[in-house]
Amino acid sequence: MSFKKINRKSEEIKFIADSMLGNVARKLRLFGFDTLYYKNGDDEGLLNNFKERILLTCDKELYKRCVSEGRPTIFVERSEDELYALSTIFKKLNIKPRLRAIRCTVCNGKLRKMNESEIKNNGTIPKNAKLKYKEFYVCMNCGKIYWFGSHWINITKFNKKLNAMLK
Ligand SMILES: [Zn+2]
Numbered sequence: 001m002s003f004k005k006i007n008r009k010s011e012e013i014k015f016i017a018d019s020m021l022g023n024v025a026r027k028l029r030l031f032g033f034d035t036l037y038y039k040n041g042d043d044e045g046l047l048n049n050f051k052e053r054i055l056l057t058c059d060k061e062l063y064k065r066c067v068s069e070g071r072p073t074i075f076v077e078r079s080e081d082e083l084y085a086l087s088t089i090f091k092k093l094n095i096k097p098r099l100r101a102i103r104c105t106v107c108n109g110k111l112r113k114m115n116e117s118e119i120k121n122n123g124t125i126p127k128n129a130k131l132k133y134k135e136f137y138v139c140m141n142c143g144k145i146y147w148f149g150s151h152w153i154n155i156t157k158f159n160k161k162l163n164a165m166l167k
Pocket of ligand 1: 142143
């Protein structure tokens with residue numbers, strides 16, 4: 001397998017995850033990676049499109065086929081262990097990921113920081129969140145709003161564990 005063609009800054013690496021790897025796709029977006037999730041599950045669609053993206057697959061046959069065609073592909077063991085999956089991917093690419101609030105974990109859209117009046121006038125952000133947090137981001141594609149609430153603690157823990165595995 002050759003990743004030589006991917007001669008870009010690590011942050012510009014783009015992925016496409018197969019239909020079994022939705023959780024992995026969402027996690028990669030937390031680290032700012034442009035990651036499509038290919039829900040359809042047909043191999044031909046994956047093989048013939050998205051060639052500028054690194055394919056992540058847990059399908060051994062598809063993986064072998066891509067390798068023989070010289071396409072950048074990473075085999076990801078199908079498991080519930082997202083830490084293991086992400087460490088496999090980052091080790092292969094030899095990159096150290098960092099958390100970046102730039103991409104929607106739901107739809108892969110880009111996030112934009114909200115300004116004060118937007119936050120103030122927004123009816124969907126809970127009042128207590130508005131009091132407690134200053135930074136809010138909105139997905140420019142689906143409109144989902146993000147802030148560094150209590151769930152962020154788990155994400156930073158995940159990040160720590162992941163980076164320990166990559167040492
Ligand atoms: Zn979105």
